[in-house]
Amino acid sequence: NAGVTQTPKFQVLKTGQSMTLQCAQDMNHEYMSWYRQDPGMGLRLIHYSVGAGITDQGEVPNGYNVSRSTTEDFPLRLLSAAPSQTSVYFCASSTTRGAAGYTFGSGTRLTVV
Amino acid sequence: GQNIDQPTEMTATEGAIVQINCTYQTSGFNGLFWYQQHAGEAPTFLSYNVLDGLEEKGRFSSFLSRSKGYSYLLLKELQMKDSASYLCAVRDMRRNAGKSTFGDGTTLTVKP
Numbered sequence: 001n002a003g004v005t006q007t008p009k010f011q012v013l014k015t016g017q018s019m020t021l022q023c024a025q026d027m028n029h030e031y032m033s034w035y036r037q038d039p040g041m042g043l044r045l046i047h048y049s050v051g052a053g054i055t056d057q058g059e060v061p062n063g064y065n066v067s068r069s070t071t072e073d074f075p076l077r078l079l080s081a082a083p084s085q086t087s088v089y090f091c092a093s094s095t096t097r098g099a100a101g102y103t104f105g106s107g108t109r110l111t112v113v
Numbered sequence: 114g115q116n117i118d119q120p121t122e123m124t125a126t127e128g129a130i131v132q133i134n135c136t137y138q139t140s141g142f143n144g145l146f147w148y149q150q151h152a153g154e155a156p157t158f159l160s161y162n163v164l165d166g167l168e169e170k171g172r173f174s175s176f177l178s179r180s181k182g183y184s185y186l187l188l189k190e191l192q193m194k195d196s197a198s199y200l201c202a203v204r205d206m207r208r209n210a211g212k213s214t215f216g217d218g219t220t221l222t223v224k225p
Contacts (some may be wrong), residue, residue: 031211042200042215043156049123050211059133090155096211099157101146 001086002026006091006105013112021076023091029103031066031094032074033058036068038086042092049074081112091093117216119201124222125191133186133219135201143206146213149187150198152165159199160186189223196223 007022012084025032033048035058045058049068065077074093078085087097092102125131139147146165148156159213162168162177162184176185188195198218205212 008189033212034200035215040217042217043202045214048212059214092212096206100211101161102156102213104155104157107155 002091003101004105006049006089006108008108009106010055011110013078013109013110014044015112016084017081019078021078021089021091021110023074023079023105024074025074025093025103026072026073026097027093027103028071028072029093030096032068033092034064034074034076035090035092036089036100037090038062044091046076059094078110083112086110086112117201117203117214118221119216120182121217122220122222124224125188127191127193127223127225128191129191131191131221132188133199133221135184135186135216136206137182137184137201137203137216139182139203139214140206141205142179143202143211144167144204145175145177145184146202146204146212147173147184148200149201150200150218152197156200191223192221194225196221 004025030051034046036042045061047066049055090107091105094100096104119135147159152157160175167176172189177184198220200218201216202213
């Protein structure tokens with residue numbers, strides 16, 4: 001049982017480049033989400049999904065796209081990287097029922113130069 | 114929307130008890146969560162409250178008052194390994210979403 005697998009762990013991009021952060025979970029969780037965390041701050045929601053084929057925007061969606069073609073996978077795409085997107089990105093999943101805390105991936109530390 | 118406030122930093126002594134407070138203003142409240150995050154690591158789930166009262170889990174307890182928009186996390190018998198950031202999060206079930214909004218976290222330093 002791997003939980004939430006997030007790749008890559010580290011990435012350096014040049015301004016204007018695009019890339020996809022991968023997230024996969026094997027717990028059959030309905031809910032998946034992407035957060036970013038900047039130094040000294042909490043987690044801010046980028047996009048989330050309540051099931052395959054259903055996605056919605058969070059608090060800071062600009063510059064990011066997501067899709068959810070399967071229950072297991074929820075990739076995050078950076079369309080044209082900007083220095084303001086330098087951050088640590090976490091993928092999280094949970095069931096939508098009951099006392100369901102999030103299970104987080106190990107994070108991706110992204111630097112845009 | 115949701116506003117969540119918690120102290121930025123706290124310091125306590127090994128073996129002591131510390132209480133970390135969290136206040137929130139929200140619509141669509143469906144549960145309050147506490148997470149622990151060690152430096153350079155991902156957050157891990159600690160506790161969940163959806164009804165008023167105290168939930169106890171070993172050395173950690175969490176309290177909720179929905180009418181006051183208030184929660185606290187109580188850590189007993191502090192150990193050095195408890196030095197971490199503690200994040201308060203409120204879940205919103207409007208539109209059956211289950212998404213959570215996080216506070217900025219409280220950095221706890223445990224000293225010998």
